[in-house]
Amino acid sequence: MxxxxxxxxxxxxxxxxxxxxxxxxxxxxxxxxxxxxxxxxxxxxxxxxxxxxxxxxxxxxxxxxxxxxxxxxxxxxxxxxxxxxxxxxxxxxxxxxxxxxxxxxxxxxxxxxxxxxxxxxxxxxxxxxxxxxxxxxxxxxxxxxxxxxxxxFGITVDDEPAPAPAIPMTPGTSTRPPAQRSHPTPPAPGQHVTAGAAQYPAAPAASVGGPAGFADAPGHPPARTGSADPGHPQSSPPGVNFGKGVITLGKDAGPVLLEKAPLVRLRVAWASGTDYEAYALVVLSDGKIVHVATFPAAGIPASPQYGDLVRHLGDRGRGDVQRGGGLTEEIIEVCLAPEIVAVVPVAYSAINNGTGSFRKYRVTLSIESGADSVSIPADQAKKSSWIFTCVPGIVYNRPEGVLIERLELYSRRFSEHRPAVALQPDGRVEVRMDKGPVNQFKADRT
Structure with a gap:
């Protein structure tokens, strides 16, 4: 007894x-x-x-x-x-x-x-x-x-999460604190968008169109790149400059607009020797949020794809993990059909990888659209090993192109909560750290 x-x-x-x-x-x-x-x-x-x-x-x-x-x-x-x-x-x-x-x-x-x-x-x-x-x-x-x-008891957790980059205030920019900020939408016609540019007023969300498939999926046409709303032309508005080549969004950099390809790839990469996970929160034009992840959260089953539009490819390009060489990445492919307003990629460090900060493992988000790409490094991360979630940036699907904004938001220490995102009436997307469901598994079951 x-x-x-x-x-x-x-x-x-x-x-x-x-x-x-x-x-x-x-x-x-x-x-x-x-x-x-x-x-x-x-x-x-x-x-x-x-x-x-x-x-x-x-x-x-x-x-x-x-x-x-x-x-x-x-x-x-x-x-x-x-x-x-x-x-x-x-x-x-x-x-x-x-x-x-x-x-x-x-x-x-x-x-x-x-x-x-x-x-x-x-x-x-x-x-x-x-x-x-x-x-x-x-x-x-x-x-x-x-x-x-x-x-x-002597554990080193004294590093606070890095603050979000300062945002120049212009009409249409939110004044909320960084962790609860509503994020921008595309530029008005005639306004130039380059790295480091100021933010711009909001525009309506894209209207819902019919389904579109992956460009390389059998039996599916390429994704449409414009809105079904005739008020939003599918071609670039006059005066908009698209980003070209390889662009890095560093601290305080403004949004960048890429020409839209049928297939957009989101790559979350890190130095080998650990095992991060990546997942995506997909914002639909009806306000629904879809979780594309290989592991579940409370009330959210594991789902590595959303129809024929978003799919998680898992680990790719693994280097010599035992020796800590090379890079490892997880890839999420997206066909930006009109029903997708935005995609919020998330890097997560609490699955089977021991401890180590985003800074130590040089976590980077890259968005590739055709031959052009935008890279967002987690270069403002602190040394804390107890911050598990990072939202490097947000990817907007707009009639003018693929709009990419650097966020670099971090969870609070020891938090296993996913971020919560919400579509605002003006078409912007709000990201709130630590407000989503709790990740269910502490081991990699993929």
């Missing part, structure tokens, strides 16, 4: 293998392997879903459970603190129970009570005492969340 260990109480362990589980499922468990000074030796001593094995391999996170072989724990680890966290609720609303089983020894139930608005709770600690190991029920909520917990 399990032994109940009340809050603050402790019991001796035999020093064997432990299995730690929590109910309900969906609770994220983490372990901090601490030195004698109460701090981690390095960021690698933080075991969580994105870094599931401790440096000595004695602590592992598998299928939502923690296992620990106490006999294999290195001498410099004096204490292991087990915590639980949630993204979309608080522990005051969750009936949390914890069970710790030691192979060939005892089973211990730890009641965790008294939580209110906390999103992170310290469950237990396993610590050395008089040459052996002991277990204590901590049962204490952590007011500052997982990021605060990590910081207090």
């Amino acid at each position: 399990p032994e109940t260990i009340g809050k603050g109480a402790n019991t001796a362990l035999r020093g064997g293998q432990l299995r730690i589980s929590a109910v309900p499922s969906g609770i994220d468990l983490t372990v901090l392997c601490l030195r004698e000074n109460g701090k981690v030796g390095s960021d690698a001593d933080f075991v969580f879903y994105n870094q599931p094995v401790s440096p000595d391999s004695a602590v592992r996170l598998t299928a939502g459970e923690i296992t620990s072989d106490l006999a294999a724990v290195t001498d410099d680890t004096h204490r292991m603190v087990v915590a639980a966290s949630v993204d979309t609720a608080t522990f005051g609303a969750i009936a949390l129970s914890v069970r710790i089983t030691e192979a060939g020894a005892g089973v211990y139930d730890l009641p965790i009570t008294g939580s209110t608005a906390e999103t992170t709770v310290l469950l237990a600690e396993v610590y050395r005492r008089a040459g052996g190991w002991k277990l204590r029920n901590i049962g204490q909520g952590y007011a500052t969340g997982l990021a605060g917990l990590a910081t207090d």
Whole structure:
């Protein structure tokens, strides 16, 4: 029969293998392997879903459970603190129970009570005492969340997400904060658009047309490149300058307009040695948002394509991953039929890739339309390994061409939420970080 260990109480362990589980499922468990000074030796001593094995391999996170072989724990680890966290609720609303089983020894139930608005709770600690190991029920909520917990135990999370580039104010430009900004639409006829140009007034969204297929898909015609609305000509308005060749949108650069090809490719690339994921939020002219991704989020199934118009090709061009050489990329192909108003590509770093910032792995979004391309590097990213999501830019489908704007927006630390996007009445698209559904899997199941 399990032994109940009340809050603050402790019991001796035999020093064997432990299995730690929590109910309900969906609770994220983490372990901090601490030195004698109460701090981690390095960021690698933080075991969580994105870094599931401790440096000595004695602590592992598998299928939502923690296992620990106490006999294999290195001498410099004096204490292991087990915590639980949630993204979309608080522990005051969750009936949390914890069970710790030691192979060939005892089973211990730890009641965790008294939580209110906390999103992170310290469950237990396993610590050395008089040459052996002991277990204590901590049962204490952590007011500052997982990021605060990590910081207090010595994890490097002090880098804030980089702010969005400053936007010159002209008529039609939103004054909202960067993370909730509505983004621009195409230029009025006669206005020039080049890298670094000011923003321009909004124009109506494209009207819905019939389906169009991939140019290289059997039995499908090339995608139409103009609006079905006769008020929006399919050819370029007089005076609009298209971007040509290879263009890089750096910090503070304005939008660029490319001539529209039947097939547009969105490439999210990074230095090999890790494994990012890319997905796209497709904005339709009726306001619907379609998620094109190879893995699910809460209430959103994995869907690698949207009809015959958008398809995710997965990893391409992988270099020498073991040696960290070359580049890896994920490609999303888009036929910009009139029903697609915009596409928001997203780079995501929390699937099976350990830790490492967008800056470290030189993440870049490239948009290719025919022979022309626009590149948006994540060159304003901070060094933090705990920022998991980046929206490098937005791609608008306009009668004049493919309009590309640099955003470089980042999620808050430790957030697993996708961005939320919304089509505004004036045809602009609003991007709000951390407001979408939560990514469901912490392992690459593609």
